[in-house]
Amino acid sequence: MEAGALNRMVLEFPSRAENVGLARIAVATFAAQCEFTLSDLEEIKVVVSEAVTNSIVHGYGEDPRGMIRIIAQIFPDRLEVTVEDGGRGIEDVEAAVRPKEILPGERLGVGFMFIKAFTDDFSVYSRPGEGTRVTMVRYVKKVAVQSAQCN
Amino acid sequence: MKLDFEVSGDTLVVRVRGDLDLVSAESFRREVDRQMNERGTQNLLVNLGGVDFLDSAGLGAILGRYKRINARGGRVAIVGANPSIRRVLEISGVTGYVGLYRDETSAVLDSE
Numbered sequence: 046m047e048a049g050a051l052n053r054m055v056l057e058f059p060s061r062a063e064n065v066g067l068a069r070i071a072v073a074t075f076a077a078q079c080e081f082t083l084s085d086l087e088e089i090k091v092v093v094s095e096a097v098t099n100s101i102v103h104g105y106g107e108d109p110r111g112m113i114r115i116i117a118q119i120f121p122d123r124l125e126v127t128v129e130d131g132g133r134g135i136e137d138v139e140a141a142v143r144p145k146e147i148l149p150g151e152r153l154g155v156g157f158m159f160i161k162a163f164t165d166d167f168s169v170y171s172r173p174g175e176g177t178r179v180t181m182v183r184y185v186k187k188v189a190v191q192s193a194q195c196n
Numbered sequence: 197m198k199l200d201f202e203v204s205g206d207t208l209v210v211r212v213r214g215d216l217d218l219v220s221a222e223s224f225r226r227e228v229d230r231q232m233n234e235r236g237t238q239n240l241l242v243n244l245g246g247v248d249f250l251d252s253a254g255l256g257a258i259l260g261r262y263k264r265i266n267a268r269g270g271r272v273a274i275v276g277a278n279p280s281i282r283r284v285l286e287i288s289g290v291t292g293y294v295g296l297y298r299d300e301t302s303a304v305l306d307s308e
Contacts, residue, residue, distance in 0.1 A: 062218040062219040063219050065218050065253075066219065084279070088280075090249060091249075091251055091284060094218075094251040095252060098217070098251065098253050147293075149262050149293055150263055151259075152256050153255055153256045153259060155252045156251075156252050158287070159251070159252060159287065
């Protein structure tokens with residue numbers, strides 16, 4: 046567990062659409078240890094769903110042989126969630142996260158728009174052919190879990 | 197996700213229950229397109245009153261229908277979105293294309 050973390054969860058699953066719901070519910074349940082409001086938890090579900098959907102659709106091209114890993118950690122002041130894949134990666138991260146106007150169509154490409162809107166901070170590390178790692182941070186007013194419970 | 201359909205005049209009403217995300221977007225697309233074709237309706241009213249979760253994959257399923265329907269001169273409206281879903285709709289900019297209404301009655305009245 047990273048220094049200073051009060052609790053940590055690791056979840057790994059194949060790149061299947063059916064697992065998007067599992068991922069967001071698992072992270073939201075974990076995040077509920079913090080004093081987030083229900084509205085906060087709904088937004089956390091959205092950002093996890095977007096990051097995992099990006100891994101499935103863009104990282105692995107919906108190939109279920111790819112694996113996705115989520116690491117969620119609670120710190121005294123924040124929740125940190127990392128979603129990583131070993132997929133094809135993003136050539137131009139700056140362009141991928143740049144705000145864009147939504148255009149009608151089946152694939153909107155606005156996942157990072159929600160991640161930006163519903164987190165306090167996020168970072169994307171990606172190299173073509175090596176996968177993508179998205180780390181998202183959400184600050185809390187108070188953390189309910191005691192550090193002694195995590196030792 | 198479960199879908200219930202009803203025709204009201206020239207409008208197909210689809211009442212959605214469950215989550216609208218990557219896993220359910222494809223069946224939403226397929227079922228709504230099939231019902232629109234079979235019933236020959238021009239407009240689509242999406243009732244999200246039974247939806248607890250919506251993300252960009254679900255939005256794509258709705259905006260994809262908008263693109264097809266708008267190209268044929270029809271209209272699309274959304275009703276019944278809870279506050280969390282309304283926020284997702286507003287942040288995404290979807291409301292620039294699709295009208296948001298409180299319930300089916302107000303949406304139907306507005307389109308008359």
